Amino acid sequence: MNADDDLPPPDAATALQLIQEQRASAARRLEPDARLQYWPWGVAWLVGFGLFFLRFSPDGRVLLRLPDWLPLTVLFVLLAAAAAVQAVAGARAYGQVSGDSARRGRWYGCAWALGSVTVYAVLGRVSGHLPHDLAGLLWSATAVGLTGALHMAGGAIWLDRDLFRLGVWISVINLAGTFAGPGWHALVIAIAGGGGILVAGALARARQRHQP
Structure with a gap:
């Protein structure tokens, strides 16, 4: 170890630069890889909704013969996998963070969980009274x-x-x-939604790499 490392900075400017570098280094360690935050969801939407479009295409057409249960099962499995990847990445990055940021994260996670359960419960009560294509769109x-x-x-x-x-x-x-209607909605979400999330993850990762 160099004895010079124990010496204080020679001036205020050097001390400020050292503090900024240490803060930036800490922020990079605490911030999870953006690809792990975005890409699993993008893949889930691209593949899951893509299968929906192929199996339940507009006007009752079938572009790819698949069991009726397969698209929804694949979508749920991929969404669960994406949630698991994001949870692990977030726990590793923010596990030692406390205070208001940690509280916001917990409350935000609760909003996701409770909001999703509430919405799905309501949809389960209503969708059975609709035609199959409109129920899927709903x-x-x-x-x-x-x-x-x-x-x-x-x-x-x-x-x-x-x-x-x-x-x-x-x-x-x-x-x-x-507005495009049943079938088309799945195509739009697969390409523009899943693809958009993948692009957002790539851009966010590029910004992370270029942070000072």
Whole structure:
């Protein structure tokens, strides 16, 4: 070990630079890889909703013969895997963080969980009274709409422009897909939604690498 490492900085400017470098280094260690936060969800939407479009295409067409249960099962499995990956990445990055930031994260997670359970419970009561194609549209459009709204809420809580913009994008394409109708909604969400999340993850990772 060099004895010079124990000496105080020679001037205030050097001390300030050292403090800033240490803060930036700590922030990089605490911030999880953006790819782990975005890409698993993008893959889940791209594959899951893509299978929905292939099996339940517009006007009752079937582009790919699949069991009726398979698209929904694949989507749920991929969503569960994405949630697990994000939870592990977040726990490793924020496990030692306390205070207001940790409290916001816990409350935000509770909003996701309780909001999702409430929405799915209501949809389960209503969708049985609708034709199959409209019931599928109701489920997917409501779930995606909740996702967009919570992304915008998360962006507002942490003043994260990227997260807020992604929430806006998801909300806009969800409206477009809903107006397009059953079948088309799944295609829009698969390509523009899943693809958009993948792009957002790549851009966020690039910004992480270029942080000073």
